Amino acid sequence: MKTLVLASSSPRRQELIQMLGLPFEIVTNDVDETVSNDLSPKQIVEELSLRKAKASITRVTDSQSIVIGSDTIVVYSQEVLGKPKDQEDAFRMLKLIEGKTHQVYTGITCIDVGESRIVTRSRVTDVRMKALSDEQIRAYIATGEPMDKAGAYAVQGIGSTIVESINGDHFNVVGMSLSLLSEMLEELGVKVL
Numbered sequence: 001m002k003t004l005v006l007a008s009s010s011p012r013r014q015e016l017i018q019m020l021g022l023p024f025e026i027v028t029n030d031v032d033e034t035v036s037n038d039l040s041p042k043q044i045v046e047e048l049s050l051r052k053a054k055a056s057i058t059r060v061t062d063s064q065s066i067v068i069g070s071d072t073i074v075v076y077s078q079e080v081l082g083k084p085k086d087q088e089d090a091f092r093m094l095k096l097i098e099g100k101t102h103q104v105y106t107g108i109t110c111i112d113v114g115e116s117r118i119v120t121r122s123r124v125t126d127v128r129m130k131a132l133s134d135e136q137i138r139a140y141i142a143t144g145e146p147m148d149k150a151g152a153y154a155v156q157g158i159g160s161t162i163v164e165s166i167n168g169d170h171f172n173v174v175g176m177s178l179s180l181l182s183e184m185l186e187e188l189g190v191k192v193l
């Protein structure tokens with residue numbers, strides 16, 4: 001039986017992986033998330049998910065482990081939005097995406113430590129935001145929710161009230177598509193159902 005190791009300190013990802021009902025451990029990491037400017041959004045999230053999984057592997061002792069790394073970014077009109085640096089940055093991001101449709105990309109890498117097999121994939125989900133006044137944006141920022149979220153909002157929180165519609169996998173927006181992860185785990189011989 002393989003052990004799943006989540007290479008993430010994100011509470012959202014921990015809650016998501018818990019839903020699979022399989023035993024897992026958490027081994028956090030601290031990777032440099034700087035990437036080259038010429039990478040596409042898909043390449044960015046795939047590269048960073050790989051970096052995170054590889055960084056945690058060094059602290060995994062059980063060779064029967066599958067290490068899972070993940071990365072999420074928001075993209076609007078070719079601008080990549082990660083987590084806001086401060087409240088003004090959050091305001092700038094929300095002002096940019098209000099009333100419009102943006103893309104959320106999440107990359108996942110699974111590394112089977114014993115077999116030295118690496119599987120990396122990504123998904124994209126379209127999210128349409130409601131039109132927001134500056135006052136509404138400030139009130140949302142005051143909740144504190146945007147600060148550790150890519151694109152400065154959380155669709156799973158009070159941020160759901162400023163989202164008009166989602167086209168694609170909701171969990172991909174929250175930080176990890178369980179639909180995609182289950183397919184990747186099956187490729188590595190782990191049955192989810």
Ligand SMILES: Cc1cn([C@H]2C[C@H](O)[C@@H](COP(=O)(O)OP(=O)(O)OP(=O)(O)O)O2)c(=O)[nH]c1=O
Pocket residue numbers: 007008009010011012013052070071072073074083104148149150151153154155156173174175
């Ligand atoms: C768009 C969106 C993002 N997010 C979160 C998911 C991720 O935690 C975060 C994007 O940052 P990431 O750099 O992908 O992840 P992280 O630093 O939080 O965690 P780790 O690298 O340790 O795995 O934004 C939401 O929770 N809800 C949303 O609606």
